[in-house]
Amino acid sequence: MIETRRQFHHHPEIAWTEFLTTQTIVNRVRDLGFKTVVGKALFDTEHALGREPKVIEEAMQRSLKLGMNPQLLKELEGYTGCMAIWETGRPGPVTALRFDIDCVNVEENHDATNEANREGFDSECSGLMHACGHDAHAAMGLAVAHWIHDNADTLKGTIKLIFQPAEEGTKGAAGIAYSKNLDDVDYLVGGHIGVAAKLHEVAVIRSGFLATTKMNVTFTGVPAHAGAAAELGRNALMAACSAAMQIMGIARHGQGDTSVNIGTISAGEGRNVVPVHAKMELEVRGKNNEINRYMQETAERMIKGSAESYGVQYKIDIMGMATDIHSDEDLSDILEAEAKEVPTVQKVFDITSCTGSEDCSLLMQTVQKHGGKATFFYYGCNHHGHHKGNFEIQDTESMPEGFEIFVRMLQRLNSN
Numbered sequence: 001m002i003e004t005r006r007q008f009h010h011h012p013e014i015a016w017t018e019f020l021t022t023q024t025i026v027n028r029v030r031d032l033g034f035k036t037v038v039g040k041a042l043f044d045t046e047h048a049l050g051r052e053p054k055v056i057e058e059a060m061q062r063s064l065k066l067g068m069n070p071q072l073l074k075e076l077e078g079y080t081g082c083m084a085i086w087e088t089g090r091p092g093p094v095t096a097l098r099f100d101i102d103c104v105n106v107e108e109n110h111d112a113t114n115e116a117n118r119e120g121f122d123s124e125c126s127g128l129m130h131a132c133g134h135d136a137h138a139a140m141g142l143a144v145a146h147w148i149h150d151n152a153d154t155l156k157g158t159i160k161l162i163f164q165p166a167e168e169g170t171k172g173a174a175g176i177a178y179s180k181n182l183d184d185v186d187y188l189v190g191g192h193i194g195v196a197a198k199l200h201e202v203a204v205i206r207s208g209f210l211a212t213t214k215m216n217v218t219f220t221g222v223p224a225h226a227g228a229a230a231e232l233g234r235n236a237l238m239a240a241c242s243a244a245m246q247i248m249g250i251a252r253h254g255q256g257d258t259s260v261n262i263g264t265i266s267a268g269e270g271r272n273v274v275p276v277h278a279k280m281e282l283e284v285r286g287k288n289n290e291i292n293r294y295m296q297e298t299a300e301r302m303i304k305g306s307a308e309s310y311g312v313q314y315k316i317d318i319m320g321m322a323t324d325i326h327s328d329e330d331l332s333d334i335l336e337a338e339a340k341e342v343p344t345v346q347k348v349f350d351i352t353s354c355t356g357s358e359d360c361s362l363l364m365q366t367v368q369k370h371g372g373k374a375t376f377f378y379y380g381c382n383h384h385g386h387h388k389g390n391f392e393i394q395d396t397e398s399m400p401e402g403f404e405i406f407v408r409m410l411q412r413l414n415s416n
């Protein structure tokens with residue numbers, strides 16, 4: 001598990017480009033005797049959000065050069081991730097465990113203060129790093145697969161291991177949530193390393209996370225000579241700026257937390273041309289779906305109004321989404337009790353509100369809508385801050401604890 005995590009860490013892959021990571025996963029679980037769902041079958045492709053065709057195509061070509069099996073690449077149909085299914089042949093519940101697998105756009109610290117550098121497994125891909133620990137998640141999923149194989153006689157029902165791509169930017173889960181792959185799931189357990197849990201701590205997320213929508217907006221105007229005939233132009237740059245100023249000032253919601261960020265604006269062609277193109281990347285968040293919808297709809301109205309003011313066209317693409325989490329109490333109680341049984345775990349605590357976003361929430365929501373139960377937890381590490389170049393997880397100490405909790409949940413829910 002540790003060695004595999006370090007391999008993933010050495011070669012991180014960003015959202016929707018996790019082809020080599022997926023190859024490792026698919027080969028391992030197939031060797032162990034799991035059935036697999038890969039490619040388009042894993043998703044409702046309409047809801048596979050934030051996919052950038054050029055980035056994906058380049059990643060596929062690069063993967064081939066780096067040893068990707070062409071046949072498997074064809075089988076993946078341009079989609080990363082994998083669901084590994086173990087059928088015990090004995091009646092029992094369907095339990096799904098979720099592990100995300102993508103990296104972050106962060107440059108790793110390549111010096112001796114970084115544990116990955118000291119051990120020689122720091123990122124070989126410039127500008128990319130597993131700075132959120134999803135390398136550990138993926139490797140842990142494979143270790144759980146191995147355990148299932150070795151302990152198959154002790155299990156009943158069906159176990160689905162979801163290796164989800166593209167969690168960063170909350171892009172990947174919606175496609176799986178809207179697919180048919182979770183229809184039969186009775187229990188779903190998701191986890192994340194670090195965050196609010198220090199090394200040897202476990203946090204049970206009873207409720208929390210913010211609902212969020214990620215949007216790309218493009219404005220298209222009309223070019224004109226900026227001096228000689230500015231009146232004939234339609235200014236996309238100004239429409240974007242106007243929208244940005246308004247959106248950052250959306251009135252706050254009285255019923256709960258909100259946040260908004262205009263992350264990027266790029267616009268214009270040249271100093272003396274009325275700008276024709278503008279692109280804006282933004283996100284809104286809210287305490288729950290309703291409050292997030294208020295933020296999203298208000299932002300959309302401001303985008304529309306700004307486009308109208310400046311006489312330009314606009315287009316909004318939804319690039320990612322997540323909802324808030326409400327874990328089921330009884331399943332969370334089981335998780336809490338099991339975490340307390342892990343000998344090296346020193347502290348187990350509840351979290352009832354947190355302000356990040358996590359798209360496992362969409363998978364949980366789907367399972368809960370069908371009458372299934374879901375919960376989410378953190379297994380700790382001393383990380384110095386997620387999405388930073390000095391992020392680290394003390395893998396030899398932290399990962400066995402996360403692994404043991406997942407395994408204990410299977411023993412509780414699917415014991416023969």
Ligand SMILES: [Zn+2]
Binds near residue numbers: 133134192
């Ligand atoms: Zn993460």
